[in-house]
Amino acid sequence: MQPADRETVTGLPPGIAAARDTLTPMLSQYADLCAAHEDALVLFQVGDFYEAFCEAAETVARVCEVTLTERSDSTGDYPMAGVPIDNAAPYLESLLDAGYRVALGDQVEDAEQASGLVDRAVTEVITPGTVVEDDLLESGTTNYVAAVAADDAAGESGSAARVGLAAVDVSTGECLVTSGDADAVAGELDRIAPAELISGPDAPDFAPSDAARGWTPHEYDDGAFDRRQAAERLEPYLSAPDRRFASDAELRAAGAVLAYAEYTQGDDGPLSYVTRIRRYDPHDRLRLDAAAQRSLELFENRGLGASDTLFDALDETNCALGRRCLERWLRRPLVDADAIRSRHDAVGELADRSLAREGVADALATAYDLERLVSRVSRGRADARDLRSLCRTLAVVPELKATLADASGDAGGTDAVAEEAGSDAEFPRTDHLRDLRERLDALAEVRELIDTAIATDPPQEITEGGVIREGFDDDLDDLRATEREGREWVADLETAERERTGIDSLSVGHNQVHGYYIEVTDANLDRVPDDYRRRQTLKNSERYVTPELKEREESIVGAAERADAVEYELFVDVRDRVASETERIQGLADALAELDALTSLAAVAVERDYVRPELRAEAEGSVESDAGIAIEGGRHPVVERTETSFVPNDADLPRGSVAVITGPNMSGKSTYMRSVALAVVLAQTGSFVPAQAATLPVFDRVFTRVGASDDIAGGQSTFMREMSELTEILHDAGPDSLVLLDEVGRGTATTDGRAIARAAAEFLHDELGATALFATHYHGLTDLADERERVFNLHFTATREDGDVTFLHRVVPGASSSSYGVEVAELAGVPRSVVDRARDLVAADEADRDRRTNGTDAGARVDDGAASGEELSGDKDRDGDASLREFLAEEASDERGASGSDSGDVPGAPAESGDAGNRSPDGDAEVPAGGGTDLAAALRDLDLARMTPIEALNALYDLQSRIDDDG
Numbered sequence: 001m002q003p004a005d006r007e008t009v010t011g012l013p014p015g016i017a018a019a020r021d022t023l024t025p026m027l028s029q030y031a032d033l034c035a036a037h038e039d040a041l042v043l044f045q046v047g048d049f050y051e052a053f054c055e056a057a058e059t060v061a062r063v064c065e066v067t068l069t070e071r072s073d074s075t076g077d078y079p080m081a082g083v084p085i086d087n088a089a090p091y092l093e094s095l096l097d098a099g100y101r102v103a104l105g106d107q108v109e110d111a112e113q114a115s116g117l118v119d120r121a122v123t124e125v126i127t128p129g130t131v132v133e134d135d136l137l138e139s140g141t142t143n144y145v146a147a148v149a150a151d152d153a154a155g156e157s158g159s160a161a162r163v164g165l166a167a168v169d170v171s172t173g174e175c176l177v178t179s180g181d182a183d184a185v186a187g188e189l190d191r192i193a194p195a196e197l198i199s200g201p202d203a204p205d206f207a208p209s210d211a212a213r214g215w216t217p218h219e220y221d222d223g224a225f226d227r228r229q230a231a232e233r234l235e236p237y238l239s240a241p242d243r244r245f246a247s248d249a250e251l252r253a254a255g256a257v258l259a260y261a262e263y264t265q266g267d268d269g270p271l272s273y274v275t276r277i278r279r280y281d282p283h284d285r286l287r288l289d290a291a292a293q294r295s296l297e298l299f300e301n302r303g304l305g306a307s308d309t310l311f312d313a314l315d316e317t318n319c320a321l322g323r324r325c326l327e328r329w330l331r332r333p334l335v336d337a338d339a340i341r342s343r344h345d346a347v348g349e350l351a352d353r354s355l356a357r358e359g360v361a362d363a364l365a366t367a368y369d370l371e372r373l374v375s376r377v378s379r380g381r382a383d384a385r386d387l388r389s390l391c392r393t394l395a396v397v398p399e400l401k402a403t404l405a406d407a408s409g410d411a412g413g414t415d416a417v418a419e420e421a422g423s424d425a426e427f428p429r430t431d432h433l434r435d436l437r438e439r440l441d442a443l444a445e446v447r448e449l450i451d452t453a454i455a456t457d458p459p460q461e462i463t464e465g466g467v468i469r470e471g472f473d474d475d476l477d478d479l480r481a482t483e484r485e486g487r488e489w490v491a492d493l494e495t496a497e498r499e500r501t502g503i504d505s506l507s508v509g510h511n512q513v514h515g516y517y518i519e520v521t522d523a524n525l526d527r528v529p530d531d532y533r534r535r536q537t538l539k540n541s542e543r544y545v546t547p548e549l550k551e552r553e554e555s556i557v558g559a560a561e562r563a564d565a566v567e568y569e570l571f572v573d574v575r576d577r578v579a580s581e582t583e584r585i586q587g588l589a590d591a592l593a594e595l596d597a598l599t600s601l602a603a604v605a606v607e608r609d610y611v612r613p614e615l616r617a618e619a620e621g622s623v624e625s626d627a628g629i630a631i632e633g634g635r636h637p638v639v640e641r642t643e644t645s646f647v648p649n650d651a652d653l654p655r656g657s658v659a660v661i662t663g664p665n666m667s668g669k670s671t672y673m674r675s676v677a678l679a680v681v682l683a684q685t686g687s688f689v690p691a692q693a694a695t696l697p698v699f700d701r702v703f704t705r706v707g708a709s710d711d712i713a714g715g716q717s718t719f720m721r722e723m724s725e726l727t728e729i730l731h732d733a734g735p736d737s738l739v740l741l742d743e744v745g746r747g748t749a750t751t752d753g754r755a756i757a758r759a760a761a762e763f764l765h766d767e768l769g770a771t772a773l774f775a776t777h778y779h780g781l782t783d784l785a786d787e788r789e790r791v792f793n794l795h796f797t798a799t800r801e802d803g804d805v806t807f808l809h810r811v812v813p814g815a816s817s818s819s820y821g822v823e824v825a826e827l828a829g830v831p832r833s834v835v836d837r838a839r840d841l842v843a844a845d846e847a848d849r850d851r852r853t854n855g856t857d858a859g860a861r862v863d864d865g866a867a868s869g870e871e872l873s874g875d876k877d878r879d880g881d882a883s884l885r886e887f888l889a890e891e892a893s894d895e896r897g898a899s900g901s902d903s904g905d906v907p908g909a910p911a912e913s914g915d916a917g918n919r920s921p922d923g924d925a926e927v928p929a930g931g932g933t934d935l936a937a938a939l940r941d942l943d944l945a946r947m948t949p950i951e952a953l954n955a956l957y958d959l960q961s962r963i964d965d966d967g
């Protein structure tokens with residue numbers, strides 16, 4: 001997006017403004033539309049094209065890559081560029097991608113009927129969040145525009161301002177409203193991921209946490225956020241809007257977002273297909289912020305192929321409705337144990353009944369996107385093909401009802417389904433599926449209406465006839481009969497006239513300009529009868545009409561024109577009658593969507609061997625105190641699809657416990673942690689989980705801090721981002737939260753990183769009581785298991801044989817003893833010389849450690865067992881009772897010990913060993929004594945093989961500062 005460019009071309013182009021007083025009537029009309037739509041680029045219908053003029057034309061030409069031409073009229077020459085209306089979609093998409101809003105200035109009267117200038121008006125403003133064109137929308141996805149407003153009365157009680165959030169998907173009519181403090185609303189915005197956000201004058205600034213997938217912010221009329229105006233706006237949508245929201249902020253956001261949505265749809269009044277405004281509390285759902293969605297790769301996978309996401313693993317839906325529903329469920333999993341169990345019941349039943357499931361899937365595969373269809377019907381934009389698609393989708397309903405009918409009773413279940421589980425097996429047994437069956441409204445009269453009214457294979461155009469079925473309307477049938485008879489008469493005319501005149505070469509034809517004619521070649525002109533009237537002379541022939549032919553022609557054309565007009569009227573009437581059932585059709589769409597999502601979950605459960613999770617949560621207040629996660633043979637739903645032999649692992653995490661997970665790089669720590677979190681997310685979505693058995697509590701939030709992902713676009717350093725994510729977790733996590741921390745602290749110098757990791761783990765355990773999985777390469781952290789009641793160690797193992805490392809990917813109790821970092825570097829193809837050098841450094845480090853352990857300063861060991869390949873027992877013996885303060889004090893002493901900066905006394909005396917560490921880089925000169933010797937020791941002690949580039953940089957920086965300090 002280039003805001004500077006946009007300023008010059010949205011609204012009234014300067015070139016048109018400058019000539020405004022002298023413009024022709026048409027350009028003057030263009031100027032008026034531009035001036036009334038200051039935030040949009042106006043595309044102005046001229047015949048079959050959408051045109052733009054002056055600077056706006058330059059933008060259209062550049063962005064859409066079309067030719068810039070010139071329009072000349074009596075008042076001057078104007079640059080002009082246009083796109084064909086018939087094929088406007090790709091050009092509109094380019095303009096939207098470039099950040100423009102596009103106002104379509106359509107001709108709103110028939111050009112042939114117009115007495116002067118054709119009337120034009122903006123019929124739609126296309127914006128990223130309010131597109132309704134199928135060509136510009138992805139199938140099976142949601143596309144929201146959202147608005148935020150803050151309470152005027154904020155802060156009175158000292159509490160943070162309440163922020164209202166409302167979002168509308170204009171293509172389907174879905175409307176959501178919620179509120180919370182600014183953090184909660186930021187989280188909801190991440191979850192809803194609107195394409196566009198409009199903010200009230202007093203609303204906080206919200207920025208998308210993922211700039212790449214973020215929304216377009218937009219300033220919109222402050223008046224729309226006014227409480228009174230908002231309440232008035234909402235009246236057609238809700239009775240007593242004043243009493244329907246939890247706060248003024250919600251009401252104002254809802255009013256404003258609907259005002260904006262109406263404006264983009266041509267300001268034709270309320271959007272009749274927005275029939276349900278659903279308000280919800282963010283706490284009613286499992287909260288997954290953008291960081292969690294990203295790191296758990298729910299919808300996006302940045303590493304592997306784009307399709308390797310949890311959503312893709314779960315998506316066996318059969319239609320766009322189901323796909324959108326499944327996406328909604330996964331973005332907002334449940335927290336109500338009964339609701340979750342109810343979904344599990346339905347999934348289980350569909351999983352058990354494969355014939356029923358396949359029957360449902362086959363039927364749904366022929367369903368069209370009812371939500372978008374009905375919103376088009378209701379907006380008056382649906383064509384005859386849309387109505388036919390709607391009718392075909394309604395035809396699926398009786399089939400589905402039969403499949404879901406009680407197979408044992410007399411409700412007419414299909415025989416195959418009855419046979420499957422024995423004829424006496426009741427189906428469906430679960431309340432959930434029974435409810436869904438009840439909600440399948442066949443809308444028989446709507447289907448019947450469309451079926452009898454609309455042609456089976458109608459044209460796209462609705463004004464040119466052929467859309468209404470014969471037999472639907474007598475007048476129309478009479479007109480069509482007149483037309484047909486006339487055409488038959490004309491078709492017979494040739495034979496009749498050849499007989500009458502004796503001219504064998506005589507022919508009857510038709511063209512646009514002259515209509516019907518009789519053509520006679522020059523050689524036969526002498527045989528032309530008297531009643532022939534000459535119409536046209538060609539090179540070798542003459543064309544004639546007769547009074548009777550003329551009369552017939554008029555009757556054919558008249559009947560056809562009237563029939564087209566009658567058809568259009570009938571079509572619009574049928575469409576309006578269908579639109580009057582919008583709410584019922586939306587209800588059916590919801591039921592079909594849910595059924596499809598459940599069927600998809602069931603299919604996945606069967607195909608991939610998922611198991612129904614048992615929920616530990618009881619009724620509120622009676623949660624078992626340590627009812628935690630217990631998974632047997634758990635798998636990662638995405639990785640197991642790409643790994644040929646995935647190793648299942650158990651997880652046993654009492655509530656409020658912290659599992660410290662160590663192990664070599666690449667051993668499977670992250671995969672394991674994510675499998676556990678994904679099991680929770682899946683279970684609360686209503687899905688079965690990839691495991692042999694699983695018992696799970698219901699969590700309220702899942703937090704993740706996984707991987708040192710860069711946020712260059714967001715303008716934060718890796719470490720800064722890591723720390724802000726950690727801050728949020730430590731602020732908001734509680735006993736009902738699941739927290740995943742992966743290598744926290746690795747983005748900064750080792751000492752600081754270790755300290756932060758340990759302090760965070762302690763805080764999670766002592767203060768927050770959250771259930772946490774903590775993967776780390778800082779082996780010192782494993783000591784916490786001895787000090788804290790609910791901290792325990794897990795580790796991943798690998799075997800090393802003849803220098804080859806094999807990862808077992810199996811989790812076992814206890815702490816890890818080796819890191820295999822150098823081996824992983826070798827596996828990854830790091831050059832031989834670097835690998836060898838790293839091995840030497842590790843060996844030197846180990847030797848040094850041994851010397852220190854056996855020497856005078858046993859307390860000055862390097863703590864990080866991972867870095868040294870130190871065995872578990874060595875770690876354990878060390879500082880069983882170290883509190884954080886002691887731990888940090890020891891870290892400091894480690895540092896001093898390593899650098900010798902405190903006393904000048906270098907433990908282990910590396911300088912005396914004649915080690916390469918005290919030589920200059922080229923190996924010639926000795927490093928000067930004193931500070932220089934310390935530096936050499938510190939340099940030698942750097943564990944390069946285990947450091948991240950940023951750690952190495954920090955260490956170098958430290959060393960350099962010491963040179964400066966030492967002069």
Ligand SMILES: Nc1ncnc2c1ncn2[C@@H]1O[C@H](COP(=O)(O)OP(=O)(O)OP(=O)(O)O)[C@@H](O)[C@H]1O
Nearest residue numbers: 643645646647664665666667668669670671672809
């Ligand atoms: N249980 C498993 N069974 C089979 N393969 C697995 C398993 N777990 C992980 N892997 C494979 O090992 C790779 C590395 O796993 P993962 O990223 O979880 O390791 P890690 O220990 O977190 O590594 P690092 O410490 O370097 O971040 C995965 O991409 C996957 O291909």
